[in-house]
Amino acid sequence: MADSTTKPNIDQQVFSFEEGDGKNKKLLGGKGANLCEMTQIGLRVPPGFVISTAACLDYLANPDKGLPSEILEQVRTHMAQIETQTGKQFGGATNPLLVSVRSGAAMSMPGMMDTILNLGLNETTLTGLIAQTQNERFGYDAYRRFIQLFGQVALGLNAKLFDKILDSVKEEAGVKHDVGLSAQHLRSVASMYLDLIQRETGKAFPSDPMEQLEIAIKAVFNSWMGRRAVDYRRQFNITPEQANGTAVNIVAMVFGNLGEDSATGVGFTRYPDTGENRMYGEYLTNAQGEDVVAGIRTPKPIDAMQDEMPGMYQQLVDLRNRLEKHYHEVQDFEFTIEKGHLYCLQTRNAKMNATAMVHTSVEMVREGMITKEASLLRINPDLLEQLLFPHLDPAAKATPLARGLAASPGAAVGHAVFDADRAEKLGRAKQKVILVREETKPEDIHGFFASEGILTARGGKTSHAAVVARGMGKPCVAGAEGINVDIAQRKAFVGNTTISEGDLITLDGTTGDVYLGEVPLKEASFPQELITLLSWADDAAKLKVHANADTPEDSEKAVKFGAQGIGLCRTERMFNGTDRLPIVVEMILAEDASTRQTAIDQLLPIQRADFKGIFIAMGERPVTIRLLDPPIHEFLPSRQQLEEELVHLEHLRATVHGTNILSDALEVLYRTADTHPHAERIADPRLVEEIIEKKTRMLKKVNILQEVNPMLGHRGVRLGITFPEIYSMQIRAIMEAAAECQKAGHKVQPEIMVPQVCTGQELIRVKSIFDRVQQAVEAHYNVQLQIKFGSMLEVVRACIRAGSLAETAEFFSFGTNDLTQATFSFSREDAENKFLPLYHTNGILQHNPFEVLDQSGVGKIMELAVGWATASRPDIKIGICGEHGGHPASIDFCHKIGLSYVSCSGPRVPIARLAAAHAALK
C-alpha cells in the first residue's frame, strides 16, 4: 500500500534525443520529434532533449505555480547527460556548456514562438568561452546577443530599448554595421544591457544558468497562449484539439564561427525550383546563421565546398543521401560545421513549387525510392493550380496599379474594353481584350467568351463575374474598388491614372493585382510528368472526375485536362450568345403559344448544333446536360436599364430624322430587340419607334416576371412544367444531335438532367416528354438512343425524397451551390456581402460554406440522400457538380459517402483527379 504522503509517480515528461519517439509529434512537437529521429538514425546532431507538450499543458493549467519540481528534476538530469556527452559544464568556467532553447509545437507555426541562443552565459562562463575560442569579440558578441534575446523573449522587454543602446554605441564608435564594433564596444553594450534589465525589471539579470534555463522554459510555454500564437491558430483554423501546447527543445550550442574549419549553411537534397536530382544549398565559412540573415556576407553555393572543404563536402553528400534514404522525401536541412565536425541541426520536408513536386514525385517512383501511392499523397492537390493557369513572369517585377479580389486564378493581358458587345466585336477581330465593368450581369456573357480576362470594380468572390470566370477558367479580378469605371466616357480612373478603351492592361487573378501595360506572362505548363502522375491518380481513385463545360471549346479543353466526362453542361449559357439572345427574348415576350413556338423552333437547330459539337469533342465519355435552369427574367435587361434606355430612346425619337448613321448607343440598344442583326442600319424614325415598342414590351414583361426571391422562384423544372415547350425543344435538340452523331458513326453518351426538382411528380412529367420525344426521334432517324434521365439534387426536399425520385431518375447530381443556400437559408449574394465575413471573423463558421462543403449540415443531407437513393435503386449513379466538386476536402467527403463522380471547372480537373486519388488512398 502506498503511503498517503508518497508523491504520485508522474509520467516521463522530458526525453533525450536518444530516447524520444521520433513519430510522436503530438508529445514532442515537430521539431523535437525530428531531432530525436535524426539522432536515432545516426546523424550527428548536437546533444539535447525535449520537454514534452504535456508538460506545457500541465504548466499552463496553473502558470502561477511555476514549473513543477518533477519537471525541473528531469531537466537537471538531462542537462547532466548533455554535460557528459559534450564534456562541457553548464555554468563551467573553463569549458562551459551553452544551449539553445526553442519552442516546437505539433503543427508547424513558423515565427510564432521565439528562440533563445547561447543560454548559460554569464560573467564566469563568458571568460571560459573566450579562453576556449581565443576570440574575445566572438565571446562578447555572443554575450550581448544572449542578454538581448533573453531580455526580449524571456523577460518581455521591448526590442527598441536594446536597439537604442546599440545605436548609441555605434554612433559613438562611428560605425554603421554591428560588424564594425570591436570587442570592447560589445563588452560595453553587454554591460549597458545588464543595467537596462536591472532598471526595467527591478531585478538583476539572472546569472545562474539553471535559473536562466527555468525562466526560458516558462517563457516558451507562456508564448503558446501569447497573442501572436492565438491569432495564428485562429487565422489558420487550428482547433484546440489539434493545438495541444508546445514542446521545448534544449540543445547544446555548436558554433560555425570558430574559424575557417567552421561553417554554417542550408541545403536541399534536390533542386527546389525544378526538382532536379542534385543537392542545392548555400554556406558561409566561419559564420553563424545570423550572419546569413544580416546579409553582409554573401553565402556561397554548396558546390563551392567541393573545392574549399572537400572532406566536409563528402560528409554533406553522405548526410544528404542518408536523409533521403530515411525520409523518402526531399529534405530541407540546416547544418553547422564546428571545427571540422558536421552537425545536422534540423531537417524537414522541403517546400517546393508544383513543377518540382511533380518532377520529384515521378522521378522518385522511377528511382524506386517511393511508391506511386506515396508519390500522389505527397502533393497537395491545390498546389497544381500553379501549373494549370498562366501566371506573371516572376522576373518581371511590375508594380500593380490597383488591387482587387483574386476571384479566378490565372493571368491575362489585353486591351481594356468597357462593354460586352465591344469585347465581342474586337474578340472576333482576334484582338486580345480584357472586359472592364463596374459589375457584370448575365447579359454580358458573350463578352466573357471573347475576353482574356475580366476586371470589375464591384462585387465579391462570388459575384456574377467571379463565378462565371471561374467556370470558364478565365482570370478575373473582382471588386477592385480603387477603379472608377465611366462607361459613357469609355474610361476608367485609378487615382490620377486613366485607362482609356484600348489601353493594354494585365490582370493577375491569382493575386488580385491589376497592372497598366503588358506584363510578360508564363503560360500554363502541363508537363509530361503531370500527365504521368495523374494517370497514376486515376488508377488509384474511385471517384471519376468530370468537368463542367458548356461549349465544344470548353469540352475540348476538359478532355485535355483529363476529364472523364462532362458532369454539368448548362444549356442556358447557350441562350446568351448574340445570335440566340434575341430569339430567347422573343420566346419570353410571346403572348401566345404559337408565337412562343416560333421562337423555340428557331432555337432548336442552334442548340442541336451546340450539342453535336460537344458530343463529338467528348467522344464516348458521358455528357450530362442540364435543362434550362435560371428564371427567364435573367435573359432580359434589368428594369432600371430598360427605363434608362427608354428615356434615351425618347430623346432619339426627337432628334433622329433619316440620318443614315446608327449611333453606337442605338446599336447597343438594338441588340436584344432584334432577331436579325445587320452589319449596318439606317436610324430612321420607324426603326426607333420599333425599338421603343419592343423595349416597352420588355419592360412590361420584366415587371410581370419580377420576383421577391428569384433564387427560390419560377425557375428550373418549374419553368419546364409551366412552359413544357422549352424543355421539349431542349430534349429534342439533345436527342437529334445524338441521333445525327450516331448516324455519322460517333459513339455518344448523353444524359439529360432536370434542375430544381423537389418532388417525384415533376420528374415524371418531364420524363413523359423525354419518352415521347425519344420515340419520335428514334423513328425519324431510325436509331436506338441510349440516353440516361436524371435529376439534380439541389433542393432540400429532393434530397429527402431521393428514394422516391430514384424510381424515375437513373442518376443524380448534387448541386451543392443551391443546396448550401437552401440548407443555411443564406442567399449567397447577400450573405457574402453582408454577414459571412463577420461570421468568419467571429468563428461562428470555420469556413465559407460556399467554398468548403459544410459536411455536418449539407453533407449530412447528402449522406442521407445517398442512402435513400441507393436503397431505392442500387445501381444509381450519383455525382456532384458545382464549385465544391473541385475542392479537395469536399472531394474527400464525396468519396466517403460513396459518390460515383465529381464535376468541376476544366482547369480544376487535374486538381480534382489528384484529390480523388488522395481520398481513396488515405
Add this chain to the structure above:
Amino acid sequence: MADSTTKPNIDQQVFSFEEGDGKNKKLLGGKGANLCEMTQIGLRVPPGFVISTAACLDYLANPDKGLPSEILEQVRTHMAQIETQTGKQFGGATNPLLVSVRSGAAMSMPGMMDTILNLGLNETTLTGLIAQTQNERFGYDAYRRFIQLFGQVALGLNAKLFDKILDSVKEEAGVKHDVGLSAQHLRSVASMYLDLIQRETGKAFPSDPMEQLEIAIKAVFNSWMGRRAVDYRRQFNITPEQANGTAVNIVAMVFGNLGEDSATGVGFTRYPDTGENRMYGEYLTNAQGEDVVAGIRTPKPIDAMQDEMPGMYQQLVDLRNRLEKHYHEVQDFEFTIEKGHLYCLQTRNAKMNATAMVHTSVEMVREGMITKEASLLRINPDLLEQLLFPHLDPAAKATPLARGLAASPGAAVGHAVFDADRAEKLGRAKQKVILVREETKPEDIHGFFASEGILTARGGKTSHAAVVARGMGKPCVAGAEGINVDIAQRKAFVGNTTISEGDLITLDGTTGDVYLGEVPLKEASFPQELITLLSWADDAAKLKVHANADTPEDSEKAVKFGAQGIGLCRTERMFNGTDRLPIVVEMILAEDASTRQTAIDQLLPIQRADFKGIFIAMGERPVTIRLLDPPIHEFLPSRQQLEEELVHLEHLRATVHGTNILSDALEVLYRTADTHPHAERIADPRLVEEIIEKKTRMLKKVNILQEVNPMLGHRGVRLGITFPEIYSMQIRAIMEAAAECQKAGHKVQPEIMVPQVCTGQELIRVKSIFDRVQQAVEAHYNVQLQIKFGSMLEVVRACIRAGSLAETAEFFSFGTNDLTQATFSFSREDAENKFLPLYHTNGILQHNPFEVLDQSGVGKIMELAVGWATASRPDIKIGICGEHGGHPASIDFCHKIGLSYVSCSGPRVPIARLAAAHAALK
C-alpha cells in the same frame, strides 16, 4: 380435381340487403352498405340488392366485353328473390315489379352519378301498373319519366331533346306546369319519347325489363369514369386508392303517391340548425320525392303528421329512435309511406352546422348515448370556424359589389379608408374603419390594428395583408381585382360604382365578398357547450395549444380562446407602431454605434411595457418571445416610394413658403421621418428641407440594405450577431419586464427564442448576451429569473444540427413557414403567384405546402430533428408555430412525431384544441 373446362369459381359480387356486410363500404358503396345495415337492424327497407364495386372494376377493365355472365346470373337470382319478397313480377302484366337503379361509391360524391327510377316499365307492365293503381295519369307519368331518365342516363341523349317535346305538348295543351297535363297528354309524350329514342339511337327503346336492367347497370358503371366523376375526384383530391369504383343499388320501387294513405318525406332525428333534441322534417301526402323538388306543393312540417296520420307518426317516432339508438349519431333520413306502410329509403349522418354539432355532442354525452371521445371525434375541427368569427346574417341576402379571395375568415363593417395613417387616426376616434389598399406593406401595420377588416385589390392568400390579417384574426378580402384604388383621389372604383373615403362597406373574409353599405352581422358566439366540449378536448389531448400573439390585447383574446400559452410573440410587430417606427428608423439610419444606441435606448422602455402587458395577460402560462426576425429594410419604405416622395417634396420645396397648413401629403411623408409627432405643424421651408434630408438618407440606406433574396438574407440571428445591441435591448426589455412583474407579485414564465438559427455557434453567442443581461437584471432588481432560452427550427441546417443546437437550447419551435420555403426552394410570395396553382391543377402537388404541412418532405426533416434533439436533451420541449400549427392534419402529424405543443393564431386555438384531441384519440 376440377375439370379444366370448369368455369373458375368467382367470388360473390351481388349481395341482397339481408346478406351484405353493412360495414363494408369499400365493397358495397356507402349507400348499399347502409341499405344492408338498415335492413339487418330491422328497419323496413324496400327489398333490393347491391352489385359490388369489385364488379364495377372488373367490368371497367374490359367494358367492351359487357357485363360478365356470372354477374348477370347473380342479378337474375336476386331479382327473383325480390319478386318473392314483394309478390310482384319483374315484367309482369298484372302485378309488375318496378325497381330503382342507383349508383353508390365508397365515398359520398353527391350528384355525381345519376339515378333511374321505375325501371321495368314497358307497354305490358304499364297496363298492369295502371290497373293496379287505378290511376292512368300516374301510370303514364311514371312511364314518360322513366323513358326520359333512361334515355338520358343510360343511352346518353341530351335532356333538351326531351324538354323540347314536353314543351311543345304543354304549349299545344295550353298549360304551364307539368301537373296541368292529362293522362292522354302524358301518353302522347311517352309515345313521342319512344320515337325520339328510335330516331336518335337507331334502335327501339328496350322493352325487355331485363335488358333495361343490364343497360342501366352498365351505364352506372360507366359513369364512374365519366367526366363529372373524374373531375370531382380530382377536385377533392380523392386518390385512385380511395376511389375504387361504384356499386349499383337495385331496389324495389315504393310509391308515396298511391293515395291519401301514402306520403313521402325527409327527417332529421334532431334539429339540424340548433341541435335541439326534437325530430325535424317535412312530408307530403300522396306525393313522390320529385314533387317536393318541383316546388308546386309546399311540404308540411313533420309535427303536422301527428294530427293527419297519427299512426304513421308513431311509426316515424319509432324509426327515429331506432336510428339514433343504432347509429349513435343524428340521422338525416328519407321515407315513403305506401298505402300505410312506412319504408325507410335512406339514412345518413346528418350534416349540421357548428352550433348544432357542438350542442348535440354535449347533449348526447349527457344522455349517455355517446362517450366524450366520440363526442369530440364526430366534429370536424375546421367546422368550429363558424363559431369563432363574426359572419353575415344569412337573413340579409345582400348582393356583393365585388369579390376577391377569402383571405382571412370573418366579416366586418366599417368606413372605407385608403391609408394606414388615416385608419389609425379614425380608429383612435373610435370609428369603425376598413382599410382599403392596392396592396399592403409592413409599414401599414398600425393601420391593421385600427381597422375592422382589410380589403386589397392585389395579392393572393399569402400576400402581406392576408398573412397579417390571419395572424390578427381580422377579416380580409385580398386580390379583389375588380376594385380600382385611387389613393390620390381617396376613392375606389368598381365598375360604375364609386367608394369614397368614409363610405360604409362590408367584407366577408370567409367568402371573399365585398358589399357596399352595411350588411347586418352575426357576432361570433362562444357558447357554454363549446367551452365544455373543449375542456374535454384538453383532457384527451397530449399536445398543448398555444397562441401566436404580439400585444396584450391579443394575449387576452388568446386566453379567452383557451390558449395554454403564447407560442410565438413577434417582437417586430411592436416595432411598427407609429410611436416606435421613427425610433426604429433612427436606429437603422445610425452611422455609428452611439447614435444607434441612443435609438435603442429609447426603444427599451417601450418594449418593456409591451412585455409587461403580455405577461400580466398570460399569468403563469408560458410566453415564448421571438427576437427580431425580419431584415431591417422592411422597416423602411420601398425605394420606389421614397423616390416618389422625394419628387413630391422637391415640388413642395418650390411652392411652400411659410403657409401654416401642413398638407396631408406632407404629414404622411413626415411620419417615418420624425421622432416626435406633433398634432399640427408649420409647413415652413426649413421643415421641408429637413424632411428631404432625412428621406434622402433613408433612400441611401435602402439602397445599401437592398437584397437579392431577402428571404435568405440578413435577418434573424444574423442581425442579432451583426448588431448585438438590438438583441441585447430586447432581452433586457423581456427580463426587466419579468423582474418588475415578479416584484409586483405576478408569476411569469417568459421564454426567449432566437430566429433563423443555422449553427450552434450563433446560439452560443446570443446565449452569452442572455446570461450577461440576466445577471445584470437579477442584480438590479434583486430577483431570481427563470427564463428559458431556445431556438426556432426554421432553417434546414438547424434541423439537421438539432442535436448540437440542443446543447444550448432548452426548447425548439419549428417555423414551418420558412422551413417549407427552404425545403422546397419555393419563395412563397413568388410560388403562389406563379406556379403553385398550376402545380395543383396538374396534380404535381396534392396540396399547397404552405397551407397543409408536407409530411413526407418537411415533416420528415422535422421527425429527424425531433429524434436528434431528444437524443441530445431528453426533456427538450419542442413545438411548432406558424400557420401549420392551426391546421388539423398538420396537428395530427405534430402529435405523431411527439411535439409538446402547437401554436396558432388566437381564433384558431379552439380548432387546434379539438384537432389535438382528435390526434390523441385516433
